[in-house]
Amino acid sequence: MLQIVTTIVLILMSLSILVLFIRVIKGPTMSDRVMALDTIGINLIGFIGLIMIVQNTVAYAEVVLVIAILAFIGSIALAKFLEGGVVLDRDRR
Numbered sequence: 001m002l003q004i005v006t007t008i009v010l011i012l013m014s015l016s017i018l019v020l021f022i023r024v025i026k027g028p029t030m031s032d033r034v035m036a037l038d039t040i041g042i043n044l045i046g047f048i049g050l051i052m053i054v055q056n057t058v059a060y061a062e063v064v065l066v067i068a069i070l071a072f073i074g075s076i077a078l079a080k081f082l083e084g085g086v087v088l089d090r091d092r093r
Contacts, residue, residue, distance in 0.1 A: 006054050013047050034078045041071030 020043065023036040044067050048060050080086075 003054070006050055010047065010050055010054075013043055013050070017043050017047070030082055034075065034082065037078070038071060038075045041067060041074070045071075 017040055020036045020040045024033050024040070027033040027036060045064050048064050048067070052058060052060050052064075
């Protein structure tokens with residue numbers, strides 16, 4: 001029973017990532033694209049978590065942490081870029 005449920009959820013999450021990828025490409029505004037990229041990162045974390053459940057292993061725990069950190073840093077960088085147009089503030093003297 002668990003195998004059937006996880007298979008269905010993995011298929012639905014794959015479709016969700018596909019729809020979000022389309023939103024990244026066609027998004028009407030840059031904010032929509034940033035939100036879609038952030039949601040793809042969250043879906044990937046859940047996707048890998050489900051794969052860990054199916055395979056009964058914790059081998060991918062580091063992968064989940066790396067994806068979470070990269071998604072967070074990417075969201076912060078894109079939000080800062082949208083707000084001011086620059087990601088790194090350089091102090092010019």
